[in-house]
Amino acid sequence: MSRNIIEVNDLTKKYDELVAVDSISFDVKEGEIFSLVGPNGAGKTTTVEILECLRKPTSGNARVLGHDVKNEDEKIKKKIGVMPQDFNTFERLTAEENIKLMGDLYGSDNVKEIMRKVGVDKFKNKKFDDLSGGMKTKVGIGMTLISNADLLFLDEPTTGLDPHARRETWNLIKDLKKMGKTVFLTTHYMEEVEYLSDRAGILINGKIEVIDSIENLIEEHGGGIKVKVLEDGEAVDIINDRADEVLRGEDTWTGIFDNKKEARQALIKLFQLDAKVEVEEAGMDEVFLRLTGGKIDEGGELV
Amino acid sequence: MKRAFSLFLSLTKNWLRSKSGVFFSILFPIMLLLIFSTVFGGQEAAEYTLHVQNDDLVDGNETELSEEFIEALDSSESLNVKEVDNITEDRQDRSFGSYRALRIEEGFHEQAKNKSIELRMKVIQNTTQYMDEQGEEINLDDFTAESAEIVLMLSEDDQAGPMVKGTVYGVINSFNSRMLGLEEGDTTVDITEESHKERGLHPVDYYLPGFIAAFIMSNGIIGVTSNISEYKRNGVLKRLTATPLKKRDWILANVGQQTVLAFGLTAVMILVAVLIFDAQAYPGPYAIGLIFMGAVAFCSVGIVLGGLIKDVEAASGAGNAIAFPMMFLSGAFIPIETMPDYLQTVARFLPLYYFHQGLREIMILQNPSEALLAYLIIGIFAMIFIVLAIKTTRWKDI
Numbered sequence: 001m002s003r004n005i006i007e008v009n010d011l012t013k014k015y016d017e018l019v020a021v022d023s024i025s026f027d028v029k030e031g032e033i034f035s036l037v038g039p040n041g042a043g044k045t046t047t048v049e050i051l052e053c054l055r056k057p058t059s060g061n062a063r064v065l066g067h068d069v070k071n072e073d074e075k076i077k078k079k080i081g082v083m084p085q086d087f088n089t090f091e092r093l094t095a096e097e098n099i100k101l102m103g104d105l106y107g108s109d110n111v112k113e114i115m116r117k118v119g120v121d122k123f124k125n126k127k128f129d130d131l132s133g134g135m136k137t138k139v140g141i142g143m144t145l146i147s148n149a150d151l152l153f154l155d156e157p158t159t160g161l162d163p164h165a166r167r168e169t170w171n172l173i174k175d176l177k178k179m180g181k182t183v184f185l186t187t188h189y190m191e192e193v194e195y196l197s198d199r200a201g202i203l204i205n206g207k208i209e210v211i212d213s214i215e216n217l218i219e220e221h222g223g224g225i226k227v228k229v230l231e232d233g234e235a236v237d238i239i240n241d242r243a244d245e246v247l248r249g250e251d252t253w254t255g256i257f258d259n260k261k262e263a264r265q266a267l268i269k270l271f272q273l274d275a276k277v278e279v280e281e282a283g284m285d286e287v288f289l290r291l292t293g294g295k296i297d298e299g300g301e302l303v
Numbered sequence: 304m305k306r307a308f309s310l311f312l313s314l315t316k317n318w319l320r321s322k323s324g325v326f327f328s329i330l331f332p333i334m335l336l337l338i339f340s341t342v343f344g345g346q347e348a349a350e351y352t353l354h355v356q357n358d359d360l361v362d363g364n365e366t367e368l369s370e371e372f373i374e375a376l377d378s379s380e381s382l383n384v385k386e387v388d389n390i391t392e393d394r395q396d397r398s399f400g401s402y403r404a405l406r407i408e409e410g411f412h413e414q415a416k417n418k419s420i421e422l423r424m425k426v427i428q429n430t431t432q433y434m435d436e437q438g439e440e441i442n443l444d445d446f447t448a449e450s451a452e453i454v455l456m457l458s459e460d461d462q463a464g465p466m467v468k469g470t471v472y473g474v475i476n477s478f479n480s481r482m483l484g485l486e487e488g489d490t491t492v493d494i495t496e497e498s499h500k501e502r503g504l505h506p507v508d509y510y511l512p513g514f515i516a517a518f519i520m521s522n523g524i525i526g527v528t529s530n531i532s533e534y535k536r537n538g539v540l541k542r543l544t545a546t547p548l549k550k551r552d553w554i555l556a557n558v559g560q561q562t563v564l565a566f567g568l569t570a571v572m573i574l575v576a577v578l579i580f581d582a583q584a585y586p587g588p589y590a591i592g593l594i595f596m597g598a599v600a601f602c603s604v605g606i607v608l609g610g611l612i613k614d615v616e617a618a619s620g621a622g623n624a625i626a627f628p629m630m631f632l633s634g635a636f637i638p639i640e641t642m643p644d645y646l647q648t649v650a651r652f653l654p655l656y657y658f659h660q661g662l663r664e665i666m667i668l669q670n671p672s673e674a675l676l677a678y679l680i681i682g683i684f685a686m687i688f689i690v691l692a693i694k695t696t697r698w699k700d701i
């Protein structure tokens with residue numbers, strides 16, 4: 001396998017009494033998209049910002065590109081690209097001016113090329129303040145990319161974006177991987193983890209519950225069949241009676257069946273009722289549910 | 304250095320494109336300067352103070368005629384007489400407003416009296432000569448006398464000079480006819496006019512350095528404080544700390560931006576003051592040096608406050624709470640001589656006091672040597688706060 005680009009050992013961060021990150025250990029490998037996923041307040045940003053040398057760890061250690069985060073800030077900062085959570089930049093500078101500023105800070109001048117790559121050139125002369133959320137994210141990724149760094153940190157890059165902009169951002173992140181970048185992503189969208197990452201860690205209350213490749217996670221903790229019922233009534237009773245676990249959506253009920261036979265029988269019943277159903281293979285949602293007994297809602301809260 | 308410069312450009316552009324930023328940093332100061340110079344500039348024109356030194360004393364008392372003459376001057380509508388012991392000394396104590404003075408020379412009473420006798424004799428002689436044409440010659444002994452002397456001192460470019468002079472001549476005329484009963488055209492008093500080199504300074508000449516200093520101060524203490532805490536709140540600072548930019552680049556860029564703003568403000572203020580109020584400002588290298596140090600000093604205070612105070616409202620509140628009292632107490636707007644003694648003492652503890660006084664000495668009075676204390680105090684102040692800015696700006700765990 002490729003080499004470790006980030007190594008985290010027993011890392012702990014306390015804010016006074018609050019243990020935000022609780023002796024976590026993990027590695028990130030060169031060239032992969034790694035996701036740290038967890039609900040609000042899990043400690044994602046704290047972890048990422050320790051790696052970016054923006055916060056001091058309380059104990060434990062971490063190496064980024066071979067450098068110690070505790071005392072090699074300068075070396076690390078030159079070699080990484082960062083997009084902080086709720087990222088912001090000079091509001092009255094244009095998209096291009098903001099990217100150019102970053103270029104100057106990193107000593108690179110391929111502004112045009114970067115703008116083209118991330119699709120900023122169409123609105124490069126608009127002030128940052130006047131951009132939509134999706135456009136801002138593109139500028140943010142452009143500002144990260146112009147570091148010419150091989151390791152990029154994106155802290156919740158798609159939070160708050162509409163589905164279309166989120167899709168676009170996903171494609172952009174996939175492109176980053178194609179450019180050979182290693183991407184460290186945080187998110188609370190399971191769909192995003194599944195679609196983008198090679199490996200993921202689930203972080204809850206400052207602790208890593210599990211960490212593995214997406215395939216392994218799904219194979220070990222997911223698997224099974226998801227049957228989603230789109231209407232109330234008898235169909236829901238069938239799901240409640242037969243499924244191993246039930247996830248409630250706004251007006252949908254999703255039954256997860258570990259056993260394919262069970263799932264088939266339930267489906268036959270449902271079809272006899274002529275109920276509206278969707279069938280999917282279970283993914284990260286179920287992995288998360290199985291491991292934590294909960295789910296993360298759209299706002300990032302654990303429910 | 305290149306990073307700091309690039310950030311400086313970005314900060315400046317971002318500021319220039321903010322309407323409220325530009326308004327409060329440049330337009331608002333200019334509006335105040337216009338208002339102050341117009342409103343308080345008009346007051347002086349109603350009555351001109353004439354400083355009078357009366358040298359015509361007998362046993363330490365003013366002679367009758369000199370006293371009458373002074374009274375006549377004082378009762379004229381446009382003059383307000385202020386008697387002083389010594390014009391030269393008195394003049395040194397005040398720097399602003401044109402100094403207008405008049406000295407009544409020794410012997411005024413005697414000479415005025417004698418001269419009037421001579422003039423009246425002449426009248427009589429003329430009459431007798433006319434009689435002589437018809438008869439015998441009447442010969443009167445020639446009686447000649449020196450004129451009484453006064454010296455009128457006005458500054459060369461005192462715009463009210465001709466008007467003051469006219470009033471003084473008018474007073475002499477009526478003095479001659481009323482007091483001494485002379486005919487029109489005859490005079491007992493010789494006026495020597497002296498013009499002193501001292502420039503006539505207008506109220507705007509006081510306000511100009513005061514406003515420049517006060518607003519460089521407030522741009523630093525109010526503007527920088529709230530900018531920095533805002534950059535902290537909205538995440539721009541975090542975005543910057545996540546790059547190879549160093550803390551000293553950040554401080555340098557902010558100080559650079561404030562310095563440029565300070566020079567810009569100074570230039571515009573001087574331009575307005577000169578064009579509209581005929582102010583006399585000479586911004587040379589000494590002024591530039593002091594303005595630079597002031598901008599650095601007060602910007603550093605802003606960096607310290609913005610760095611220490613988390614909440615944006617609290618930060619700008621703190622900036623206002625420091626800057627506004629300092630503006631008024633330091634005498635930047637109102638000369639501290641007009642304040643109670645204890646407030647004058649307070650003023651001398653405020654850096655802004657030295658800043659505007661120093662600037663006035665250099666830029667208006669062209670006395671850079673008088674500004675040494677200002678250089679020293681603002682210089683030390685700047686150094687202390689630069690160090691504090693470096694110490695209190697957090698580049699981690701913000």
Ligand SMILES: Nc1ncnc2c1ncn2[C@@H]1O[C@H](COP(=O)(O)OP(=O)(O)OP(=O)(O)O)[C@@H](O)[C@H]1O
Nearest residue numbers: 015020038039040041042043044045046047085300
């Ligand atoms: N500067 C700070 N001072 C004190 N407590 C903090 C600080 N930053 C974070 N915390 C606390 O540490 C915990 C972890 O916060 P963190 O921001 O790392 O979570 P997160 O996983 O990024 O959450 P989110 O999804 O909301 O961004 C939270 O309880 C938070 O309140």
Ligand SMILES: [Mg+2]
Nearest residue numbers: 044045046085
């Ligand atoms: Mg976070």
